Amino acid sequence: METCTLNNTGDGIVRLLQISDTHLFADSTRDLLGIATADSFQAVLDAITELPQAYDVVLATGDLSQDHSAESYQRFARMASVALPKPIHWLPGNHDHRVLMQNELHAAGIRPEMQLVSEHWQVILLDSQVYGTPHGWLSHLQLEQLEAALQQHPEKHALICLHHHTFPIGSSWLDQHDLKNANDFLAVLARYPQVKAVVCGHVHQEYDQYHQGIRFLTSPSTCIQFKPLSVDFALDTMSPGWRYLQLYPNGEIATQVWRLAPGQFTPDLESTGY
DSSP states (O other): OOEEEOOOOSSSOEEEEEEOOOOBOSSTTOEETTEEHHHHHHHHHHHHHHSOOOOSEEEEOSOOBSSOOHHHHHHHHHHHHHHOOSOEEEOOOTTOOHHHHHHHHHHTTOBOSOEEEOSSEEEEEOOOBOTTSSSBOOOHHHHHHHHHHHHHOTTSEEEEEOSSOSSOOSOHHHHTTSBTTHHHHHHHHHTOTTEEEEEEOSSSSOEEEEETTEEEEEOOOSSOOBOTTOSSOOBOOOOOEEEEEEEOTTSOEEEEEEEOOTTSOOOOTTOOOO
């Protein structure tokens, strides 16, 4: 697993910005269920630049493309690099084309999944994609690399990132597309008490719960939002959003979800899937 040093502001706090599920197209005018995804992503970027919240690193937690096109990843790279003048690290989601994603983002200087290390923390990015299916799975290699990273720095608190959610969030249709070998993942985490949190995308909504002493977090999408606690597919009227995280030297985590002002983007609430 490739390692990168996390630079912070000198107070020992690691500040992260999570953006997720941008679902961009080659054609910037195309929409996903009523929301033009390039426009909503640009609105999120504009809002971030206007806020005073500092961040050291950007985590792009998957589903950056909707149509598997090289142009969609090029668009993400152009938009994000201009608006977010910090290192950007990514991991693939179920809608992504891993090879195109890696080639196009690497060409733009945006780094793939890896191990990010600071004085007090390490952030580990994992690949849970099973190409062609909506659910997730962590391969034996991914689990081995996770364990090796945790063994390498037992003195550092750990934050783990992947696309798919580990525990049910209460939406029947969406929970069937979770991480299918969650028990294997949790078995690794149980051996390392320095693991403080797991951060995911995929579910297009905010989630923040503790399980077995570990905090599990998800972020809103920068485009459509899924309605919480839905039996069948349903969209929400909540605005596109993003998440900030502050990782403190003592292992504590502060986090906030921000959203665009209500009413800027309205999805087709009659949609039954995509």
